[in-house]
Amino acid sequence: MKRILTGIQPSGKLHWGNYFGAIRNMVDLQEKGEEMFMFIANFHAMTTVRDGATLRQATEDVVLDYLACGIDPAKTVLYRQSDLPEVQELAWYLSCLAPMGLLERCHSYKDKMAHGFDATHGLFAYPVLMAADILIMNADLVPVGKDQKQHLEVTRDLAQKFNNAYGETFKLPDAYIPERVATIPGTDGQKMSKSYRNTIELFEDAKSIKKKVMGIVTDSTPMEAPKEPEGNSIYELYKLFATPEEVAQMAANYRAGGYGYGHAKKELLAAYHRLFDPFRAKREELAKDVDYVRDVLSDGCRRARAAAAPMMEKVRKEVGL
Numbered sequence: 001m002k003r004i005l006t007g008i009q010p011s012g013k014l015h016w017g018n019y020f021g022a023i024r025n026m027v028d029l030q031e032k033g034e035e036m037f038m039f040i041a042n043f044h045a046m047t048t049v050r051d052g053a054t055l056r057q058a059t060e061d062v063v064l065d066y067l068a069c070g071i072d073p074a075k076t077v078l079y080r081q082s083d084l085p086e087v088q089e090l091a092w093y094l095s096c097l098a099p100m101g102l103l104e105r106c107h108s109y110k111d112k113m114a115h116g117f118d119a120t121h122g123l124f125a126y127p128v129l130m131a132a133d134i135l136i137m138n139a140d141l142v143p144v145g146k147d148q149k150q151h152l153e154v155t156r157d158l159a160q161k162f163n164n165a166y167g168e169t170f171k172l173p174d175a176y177i178p179e180r181v182a183t184i185p186g187t188d189g190q191k192m193s194k195s196y197r198n199t200i201e202l203f204e205d206a207k208s209i210k211k212k213v214m215g216i217v218t219d220s221t222p223m224e225a226p227k228e229p230e231g232n233s234i235y236e237l238y239k240l241f242a243t244p245e246e247v248a249q250m251a252a253n254y255r256a257g258g259y260g261y262g263h264a265k266k267e268l269l270a271a272y273h274r275l276f277d278p279f280r281a282k283r284e285e286l287a288k289d290v291d292y293v294r295d296v297l298s299d300g301c302r303r304a305r306a307a308a309a310p311m312m313e314k315v316r317k318e319v320g321l
């Protein structure tokens with residue numbers, strides 16, 4: 001049995017990239033009976049969110065999003081990162097082994113700088129905390145989007161450094177990135193990301209989703225002309241939602257000509273609703289059941305801490321505490 005773990009930051013509303021990059025892979029793996037851990041990375045979100053009420057609300061929203069999308073708390077330990085404060089302790093031990101140069105090379109930090117975020121120590125040290133999240137559970141596989149691949153490399157590096165210094169302790173985890181979902185394009189064609197304001201949220205109101213889908217940026221090839229589907233954002237997004245037969249049909253329509261981007265957008269929107277309408281209904285129900293959500297989190301906290309305890313005991317002994 002494999003240990004699988006992932007986390008998503010509650011730094012804004014979850015979007016299609018988050019669903020296909022991380023959540024859906026967790027739901028698939030959960031059904032295979034692996035040992036599953038999924039958390040809301042609220043410590044990480046503090047690198048960009050500076051308001052307590054906003055962070056608290058966003059954290060609650062992500063719990064509902066996970067549950068509505070099919071994360072089953074009976075099969076997956078679902079917890080808030082802050083309910084496992086031991087990760088901060090482990091992050092310190094790893095920090096003491098983390099070369100500055102390794103962190104300086106991280107794209108995500110440079111990217112955040114380029115987007116005008118403050119250069120804080122938290123943002124800089126964030127991959128170390130992420131390594132602690134993963135290593136504390138001795139995870140084998142980490143479902144993430146391609147943008148997180150480098151952080152997995154940092155995690156492996158730090159695990160190796162710890163093992164070299166103190167003896168064999170951590171497994172070296174692998175990123176789990178199915179090719180199909182490596183990087184999901186946003187409405188402007190670049191990577192869909194909260195920081196680029198090009199997202200389509202999972203649960204925003206239907207009108208606004210329609211507006212965004214119809215507004216996806218395309219080239220100006222006229223309706224009558226044949227079009228190449230591969231690499232076209234609408235087609236790439238449709239691939240995520242539709243069956244192989246539906247995808248083949250859309251590709252044929254593109255190539256035949258007489259089929260405009262407007263047609264493709266309508267099909268994409270319909271495909272979104274086919275998949276998401278049941279999730280939307282479930283989310284509405286869950287939002288009313290505050291007690292259930294609170295129970296899921298307190299159970300998750302207990303199970304996550306129990307799972308991390310043997311590793312922390314071993315690590316403390318090794319480092320000399």
Ligand code: ADP
Binds near residue numbers: 145193
């Ligand atoms: P954002 O870039 O919007 O801030 P996060 O960094 O919080 O998103 O990502 C949370 C998870 O969703 C990570 O596993 C990340 O790799 C995945 N993810 C986010 N955007 C995409 C995307 N456009 N394509 C594939 N995966 C993505």
Ligand code: TRP
Binds near residue numbers: 008041130142144148
């Ligand atoms: N850094 C991840 C992101 O921004 C979130 C995250 C934090 C994470 N800790 C993790 C993902 C551990 C996987 C495993 O998307």
